[in-house]
Amino acid sequence: MKFFILTCLLITSVSAISNAQKVNFLTVEQLESRFNKGNDTVYVVNFWATWCAPCIAEIPNFEKLQSTYQNQPLKVLMVSVDFKSKLENAVKPFVRKRNLQNEIFLLNEKSQQEYIDKISKNWSGALPATLIVNRNKNIRRLYEKEFTYAELNQVYQELK
Amino acid sequence: MKKLLTLCFLAFGLIARAQTSGYAVGDIVSDFSLRNIDSKMISMADYKEAKGFIVVFTCNTCPYSNAYEDRINELNKNYQAKGYPVIAINPNDPVSQPGDSFDKMRARAKSKNYSFPYLADPDHKVTRNFGASRTPHVFVLQKTSKGNIVRYIGAIDNDTENTSSNKSEYVQNAVDALLAGNKPGLSFTKAVGCTIKWKKTQG
Numbered sequence: 001m002k003f004f005i006l007t008c009l010l011i012t013s014v015s016a017i018s019n020a021q022k023v024n025f026l027t028v029e030q031l032e033s034r035f036n037k038g039n040d041t042v043y044v045v046n047f048w049a050t051w052c053a054p055c056i057a058e059i060p061n062f063e064k065l066q067s068t069y070q071n072q073p074l075k076v077l078m079v080s081v082d083f084k085s086k087l088e089n090a091v092k093p094f095v096r097k098r099n100l101q102n103e104i105f106l107l108n109e110k111s112q113q114e115y116i117d118k119i120s121k122n123w124s125g126a127l128p129a130t131l132i133v134n135r136n137k138n139i140r141r142l143y144e145k146e147f148t149y150a151e152l153n154q155v156y157q158e159l160k
Numbered sequence: 161m162k163k164l165l166t167l168c169f170l171a172f173g174l175i176a177r178a179q180t181s182g183y184a185v186g187d188i189v190s191d192f193s194l195r196n197i198d199s200k201m202i203s204m205a206d207y208k209e210a211k212g213f214i215v216v217f218t219c220n221t222c223p224y225s226n227a228y229e230d231r232i233n234e235l236n237k238n239y240q241a242k243g244y245p246v247i248a249i250n251p252n253d254p255v256s257q258p259g260d261s262f263d264k265m266r267a268r269a270k271s272k273n274y275s276f277p278y279l280a281d282p283d284h285k286v287t288r289n290f291g292a293s294r295t296p297h298v299f300v301l302q303k304t305s306k307g308n309i310v311r312y313i314g315a316i317d318n319d320t321e322n323t324s325s326n327k328s329e330y331v332q333n334a335v336d337a338l339l340a341g342n343k344p345g346l347s348f349t350k351a352v353g354c355t356i357k358w359k360k361t362q363g
Contacts, residue, residue, distance in 0.1 A: 051223040083321050116350040126294035126355040
């Protein structure tokens with residue numbers, strides 16, 4: 001039994017580490033299909049970049065939101081809009097260094113002009129930006145601002 | 161209940177309006193008077209010979225602004241003589257973003273050889289009038305008998321990283337069209353940038 005628990009712990013910790021260090025490319029289309037086909041009801045999608053200081057400052061709040069509501073149908077997705085050429089030398093090292101547990105993606109789109117509008121007509125392109133989708137309530141809201149944890153939690157409570 | 165709903169819609173409408181306030185293409189711009197890094201006050205009215213302006217909201221501290229600063233310099237060098245000078249405005253509050261203080265602006269302009277005025281708008285008055293929401297954020301204005309009219313709002317080009325050989329030069333194309341007596345073919349674009357560092361409200 002002891003061995004079993006240890007093995008379980010090992011497996012979960014290894015998968016947590018590998019989870020934390022994986023950064024996949026993501027198109028807007030793939031993001032939309034995640035909203036439609038994923039297992040969760042509320043999606044909090046934070047758009048950030050390794051060069052964006054206020055984005056980096058609020059990242060722990062998104063980590064905390066996900067870990068606090070682990071048992072609710074909430075998924076926090078962190079989508080970096082760094083240049084695709086920065087995947088290996090900026091985004092991955094950043095994610096590794098901070099040991100981020102949320103799912104991290106690098107946006108795989110060519111035209112800012114097109115993808116900003118596809119994500120939300122209300123987004124001017126400024127970072128940080130956060131999109132909150134509740135597919136059961138048909139809510140899709142874009143916030144072009146930096147969140148404190150209290151603000152983020154409040155918005156989640158309102159929209160969930 | 162109906163009344164309440166109407167009220168809610170009205171409130172949301174107001175919020176939406178507040179968020180999207182600012183100039184749209186075709187609007188007439190009010191002149192401003194802001195302090196340049198040489199401490200002189202600058203207004204659009206000072207430019208008697210200008211045919212229009214390339215107003216760029218930009219700052220010291222946003223990496224995307226930094227990525228564009230050589231291109232902003234080029235725009236001024238190319239279009240000032242043709243009647244479309246660049247006027248750069250720093251929209252950030254130097255208290256929440258110390259890297260955008262007046263002294264730091266002066267230092268940055270000097271080290272990067274800015275050929276254009278770099279004005280401070282620490283109270284966000286002009287920034288709010290324009291409805292600038294990010295840096296860099298460009299407004300191309302055309303001087304007419306009615307006033308300075310907004311002809312283009314958006315990004316400088318579609319290639320922040322500056323690696324593509326066939327990028328779309330949005331601002332250049334817009335000003336070229338105006339110089340040729342036409343309206344820009346593309347008058348509104350979006351691009352990734354940094355949020356404006358607004359003054360923190362008290363309390």
